[in-house]
Amino acid sequence: MKASSLSFFAAVIAVLIGMSWGIVMAISKDHSAMPAHAHLNLLGWVSLFLFGIFYRLHPSLEVSRTALMQIWVWIIGTISLTVGVAMLHAGNQAGEPFAGIGSFVLLGDMVLFGWLVVRYEQRRSGIPSSQPAE
Numbered sequence: 688m689k690a691s692s693l694s695f696f697a698a699v700i701a702v703l704i705g706m707s708w709g710i711v712m713a714i715s716k717d718h719s720a721m722p723a724h725a726h727l728n729l730l731g732w733v734s735l736f737l738f739g740i741f742y743r744l745h746p747s748l749e750v751s752r753t754a755l756m757q758i759w760v761w762i763i764g765t766i767s768l769t770v771g772v773a774m775l776h777a778g779n780q781a782g783e784p785f786a787g788i789g790s791f792v793l794l795g796d797m798v799l800f801g802w803l804v805v806r807y808e809q810r811r812s813g814i815p816s817s818q819p820a821e
């Protein structure tokens with residue numbers, strides 16, 4: 688599967704869960720899970736969809752294993768952080784390692800994505816990566 692297709696599929700699943708969760712919060716008038724809902728929607732729906740657009744714009748990049756791995760790691764990190772934050776806000780301290788590990792996984796994965804962006808944008812504009820841009 689291409690990185691963009693995986694991103695788009697995962698993003699839609701995330702927002703369907705995120706919106707359903709929002710409706711449950713609104714109906715129950717219990718907004719305690721709001722931080723987890725917000726993170727699921729922003730990391731899962733918004734970020735994954737943006738990654739998907741970027742990869743779709745770079746056909747040579749999106750068939751690479753690095754791009755596919757970047758999306759899988761993001762999905763795993765998002766699940767871990769969302770579950771951890773939800774547990775913490777439900778008063779369950781066992782959620783701490785999930786939230787903590789998830790956050791570092793996501794940060795590392797965003798560094799990887801940033802490196803892919805810089806590398807491919809440099810290539811596109813013809814700037815050799817060893818030569819600093821003026």
Ligand code: HEM
Pocket residue numbers: 702705706707708709710711712713718721724725728729732733
């Ligand atoms: C059916 C759709 C949705 C429903 C019913 C819903 C419902 C809610 C509710 C009840 C809250 C808590 C508000 C509060 O306690 O102040 C909330 C917060 C939030 N939601 Fe959603 N939501 C939906 C979709 C989304 C989507 C698609 C996103 C992001 C793309 C999103 C992002 C957020 C954020 C960032 C917050 C935190 C806002 C704050 O800090 O005050 N939500 N949502």
